[in-house]
Amino acid sequence: MRGEDEADGELLRRYRDGDVEAFRRLYRRHAGRVLRLGRMSGMDQSEAEDLVQATFLRFHEARGRVALDRPLRPWLVTIALNLVRDRGRRSSRSIAAVGELAILAEARRAVRPDEEHEAARTAERLEQTLRELPDAQREAVLAIRVGGMSYTDAATALDRSEAAIRQNVHRGLRRLAEALREDRGADVTNTAQRRTAKES
Amino acid sequence: MLECPEALEAILDRAAGGLDLPSGRRLEEHLAGCAECAAMAASVDSVSDFLGGPTELPSRALEERLVARVADDLAEPSPVATWISSAVFGLGLAALGVILTATRDDAHHGSWAQLALCGGVLAVAFTGAVHLIRGAVAKQRSTVWGLTGLAIAVGTVLICPLPSEAVACEACRSLSGGIGLRESIAVFTLTGLLFGGLLTWAMQRAHDTGPGARTGLAAIAVIGAVGPALYLTCTPFSVGSLLGLAAGVLGGSLASAVGARITGRPAR
Numbered sequence: 001m002r003g004e005d006e007a008d009g010e011l012l013r014r015y016r017d018g019d020v021e022a023f024r025r026l027y028r029r030h031a032g033r034v035l036r037l038g039r040m041s042g043m044d045q046s047e048a049e050d051l052v053q054a055t056f057l058r059f060h061e062a063r064g065r066v067a068l069d070r071p072l073r074p075w076l077v078t079i080a081l082n083l084v085r086d087r088g089r090r091s092s093r094s095i096a097a098v099g100e101l102a103i104l105a106e107a108r109r110a111v112r113p114d115e116e117h118e119a120a121r122t123a124e125r126l127e128q129t130l131r132e133l134p135d136a137q138r139e140a141v142l143a144i145r146v147g148g149m150s151y152t153d154a155a156t157a158l159d160r161s162e163a164a165i166r167q168n169v170h171r172g173l174r175r176l177a178e179a180l181r182e183d184r185g186a187d188v189t190n191t192a193q194r195r196t197a198k199e200s
Numbered sequence: 201m202l203e204c205p206e207a208l209e210a211i212l213d214r215a216a217g218g219l220d221l222p223s224g225r226r227l228e229e230h231l232a233g234c235a236e237c238a239a240m241a242a243s244v245d246s247v248s249d250f251l252g253g254p255t256e257l258p259s260r261a262l263e264e265r266l267v268a269r270v271a272d273d274l275a276e277p278s279p280v281a282t283w284i285s286s287a288v289f290g291l292g293l294a295a296l297g298v299i300l301t302a303t304r305d306d307a308h309h310g311s312w313a314q315l316a317l318c319g320g321v322l323a324v325a326f327t328g329a330v331h332l333i334r335g336a337v338a339k340q341r342s343t344v345w346g347l348t349g350l351a352i353a354v355g356t357v358l359i360c361p362l363p364s365e366a367v368a369c370e371a372c373r374s375l376s377g378g379i380g381l382r383e384s385i386a387v388f389t390l391t392g393l394l395f396g397g398l399l400t401w402a403m404q405r406a407h408d409t410g411p412g413a414r415t416g417l418a419a420i421a422v423i424g425a426v427g428p429a430l431y432l433t434c435t436p437f438s439v440g441s442l443l444g445l446a447a448g449v450l451g452g453s454l455a456s457a458v459g460a461r462i463t464g465r466p467a468r
Contacts, residue, residue: 020271027263032255040251049258056266060273126250144216145251151218170212176251177243184243 008072016063026101030073034080037146041084041138042131051087056078077147078157081139122183129179133172136160140168141176201229204237211241215248 006025013020034055038048058079059066066075130138143154144165155162202210210227213219219227231238259265 002212018274020274020295023270023274024263024267027266029265032257035258036253036255049262052258053262053266057269060270123250126247141251145248148252151216166213166218168214169216170209173212173215173244173247174208176247177240180243180247181239 004187009068009070012063012066012068012072023060026072030076031056031157033073033147034076037077037080037142038084040127040130040142041058042127045083051080051083054083058083072150073147074153074157077143077149078153081143081147081157085139085140122180125179125183129176130172133175136164137168137172137175140165141172145173202226204230204234205236207237208229208240211237211244215244 006145007096008026008029011022011026015026031052034052035048038051039045043051055076059076066072130141133141139158140154143149143157144151147154149157150167154165158165160168207227207230210219210223210230214224215226227241231241
């Protein structure tokens, strides 16, 4: 029986033999991760879907060269990371455009209930901090935490040593955690100020 | 007992999925007695959860578009259309060989019976080969393609009538000037080697075939380039090109496959 946990290698073998449903299952298994990687790289939904499409078309073209005995996800994430890097080289987003995005995000927050408002603001703060990380740290964090790669796979994908990847991930995660704590500190202060204002 | 700086490293390793069980237990002991590190651990875990959070699939329209594209590529070519196109191709090639030979006015070629046999074998071989290759391309069975091409190349060389003595065509004689037969063969071998290497490089750049497929294409190219020359009985060109082209592409494909195995990266 072909269960949900059918190995990537078996699906890939059937896909190479012409079974398009096997491709569909591989797509459904991994496309969400690639989409999230795009979103976490600062892309909007449409751009992230373009990334998914480009990644899977590359996969389709190279299906004969992908190893059957290894997990597919690191391979796809490597392709996606390279595409993100190429896109960054071609068109780095201008400061003005980032400013416009911030205004749009603020407008969206204004119509949300309080709890959604806080969660959305935290997410936006983390996404912004992620975008502001040095390239090496951002790529390492994306590969390990968003792409789900091992240090070994990430080192191969990003052409760096495992020690360098580990150091970059540590620095990146630490910076993101500090940003989160600053954000929560600001929340605590704001809440205390609101309470004081109500009481008075 | 961990100190705070070590605990921070362990917190970050845990978030990245790289902390072993004993280290994890030591970290928990530290966090139980250190409020500052516990707060940092909570923040790092929140960040980690956010980054690795639930994924949602892209739009259904994108999925259907991609699946349709893939289905189109994977579709088997029509057997009738394949047979007709490959038969026409094979017969055309055989006719070319016969015409080239018939127009020669010297005696350095095989008999008409040999030529007819060779043309027929070539036609059948190419009909089958093109059919196999088209199926192989659709399914990326590059090894099948490679072995088929090689078998045809070897079979053609064995079956076709070779010149009864070593001769050079008019063009080769005028080009090589005073150099001897062996030197002429060496020149064409080097030229073939260069061409074979360039062919392999171009196909690697195109990203569309594996080492087996490249070998197969090279073998077909060898037949295309050398077959007519064999009929024309130009020994330097036919022998040199055959050796050089085959060595160039086979060597390039082998190097690519070995390189891919050593580096663990897909052959490109």
